[in-house]
Amino acid sequence: MCDLNILFEDDDIIALNKPSGLLVHPSWIAPRGTPNLASMLKVYFNGGSPYTIHRLDRPTSGVILFGKNKEIAQKMNALFAERKVEKTYLCMVRGYTPDGDVIDYALKEELDKIADKHANKDKEPQEAVSDYRRLDTVELDIPVGRYEKSRYSLVEVKPKTGRKHQIRRHMKHIFHPIIGDTNHGDNKHNKSFRENFDLQRLMLMASTIKFEHPITHQVMEITAPVDLYTDQLFTQFGWAGLYPSDNTHT
Template identity: 40%
Template sequence: MENLELEILFQDEFFIAVNKPAGMLVHRTNIAFEENVLIAERLLREQTGKKVYPLHRIDRPTSGVLVFGLSSEAASLVQPLFPTDDVKKYYLTVVRGYMSENHGIIDHPLKKKLYGDLQDAKSEYWSISQNEIQIASTSRYPTSRYSLLKVHPHTGRMHQIRRHLAHDRHYVIGDSTHGDNRQNHFFKNTFGMENLLLHAWQFEFVHPFNKEPIKLQSRIPDYFIDICKKLGLSVPI
């Protein structure tokens, strides 16, 4: 891990974007006490020789596009845009069951940091692929259904996608916090997989200096593609 380098997706004089692997923190937190924990901010600083400023967060078990400013000024110009249409994030995720609609919106308030006052929260989803496998994941049904979704969180609440999909009982596979442990055990025992199947796939923002639209896309992890193939789900290229 000493020579690990992050895959750079985009870089100019103001911003740099990388494909964060699952299991890596964005920055040091008070809840990560491991001595050898991997931190994207530190690795990228060592890799580029420049100080970097995270524009947003991705949960530790989530992979995908992560954008940094190369100055505090650049970061401060983009961070306020996240609640607007000037910044759009699209995730890929595998969930239990079939969605009732191919395209829909989950508009359900969520508590701040899992406690306290409710905050408005809205997630938009598109069903990319769905399939029924001839294997029982629980004792209730002889077969199991799964869907591959693209999800755009219009708001940025803590664990928003995972909590919204859990609210609709379409649990994200591999989610040990808000998911279905029976499904997680099934995937571990049947496929040897323990990863969270949530990937920050695409990121779009309006460059605050030249006003050009920037569209980024990250490579989907091999374990994600492999499990989709085993489930008969078609992964977008």
Template identity: 50%
Template sequence: MDDSQESAVETVELEVVYRDEYFIAVNKPAGMLVHRSWLDRHETQFVMQTLRDQIGQHVFPLHRLDRPTSGVLLFALSSEFAAKAAPMFAEHQFTKTYHAIVRGWIEEGDRLDYPLKKEQDKIADKFASKEVEAQSAITDYQPLAKVEVPHSTGRFPTSRFCLVEMQPLTGRKHQLRRHMAHLRHPILGDTSHGDGKQNRLFRYVYDAKRLMLHASKLEFVHPYTNENIVIEAKFDEVWQRLLKEFGWKSGFE
């Protein structure tokens, strides 16, 4: 590889938001895969490998975030620590808090108990049974702020958006995105379950070319020290700009 090729691959410096002798957490950038996948063979940067190179030791993922989602991502620093902590995720002993910008105004918070069928991948699940039962999926959500902007995406002269805080009580694939879509308040930037016209408005008017979903906080009782651990991740530049534009406060700036 010549110098021009080397410079074409920009090295990402991950923001470490928590570290002790057992675990490390980073603020995952939007658009970055957690680890290598044969489904994304063209990708060259992954959180797991980048973090390993950054701190000079292997890391073991305890959970995942979808590629377009940013925020708190926790790793164990040994396979032994991973084996200890992984069941805690399976048993939902970690409290996860997310923030999202959604279409429309949500007037009051609630708990959505709406089962979801497993989303099958066109390639990975090509030969899997198409008859799958819906699995329990529960999300608590709370509106924090709302705004009306002078831009039309349809029959109304304005558009309305809402800042929402969410806590998934289960861990289904794309649960928050699918639950918000079910409520008819899809998350902005969601190309799979969202509103194409609103997504285009965010891209071209607000230069927001990402899914507006962020894993803001992770809380758990440390399995080795029994301390109550709270890990927070701040919003990226796109989020910061939109919060300022809309006059919103979230506590995670």
């Protein structure tokens, strides 16, 4: 079990930098005893239970918040519901994206086969909006498919809504899927990165979260640095300095 990477902690909130591949909570899709942040925090709190504020997909890394008490969790849940929390993600995608745009594309709810087997499968698509901007690009002398070279973009995304797999599905929608995405990505490019760069993760990182602390009323901006693998890969592509690479928080 990995150690907790704590980005910020006070009497009410703890912010962690979640590694790619680590579950947030125990899940039916993983064997009993599989490491997860909630169980790790329970040990850290000497048996006290953490309160869920929001979630990250298992393959996504980056900043995630937990409440230390029910009151703060309810207040933070309300901030998320009222869209008063600004989240910023970093991702590497196939191809050269436009300089920036707003993706306003409703998404039909993705249901788990077991957990959601009794859920309504005919619900209307839900509003989903993501702002993005391209930070940089790289062209590699690596053939993929019928192309002699391959092109990729480093992209910053600010989701305005919080639908399941929203960023992954939105980037696929505009034909720039995220590298390492086995569900919504491009298998040829995923395979190329596994073979040429030993890629073992989804290239989607929750880099920053900004909100007004419900108790202190201080404006919080908590940033999670990318992991060592990602830092080395992005540096190789000439992208150093365009993304968080050290622990910072306000």
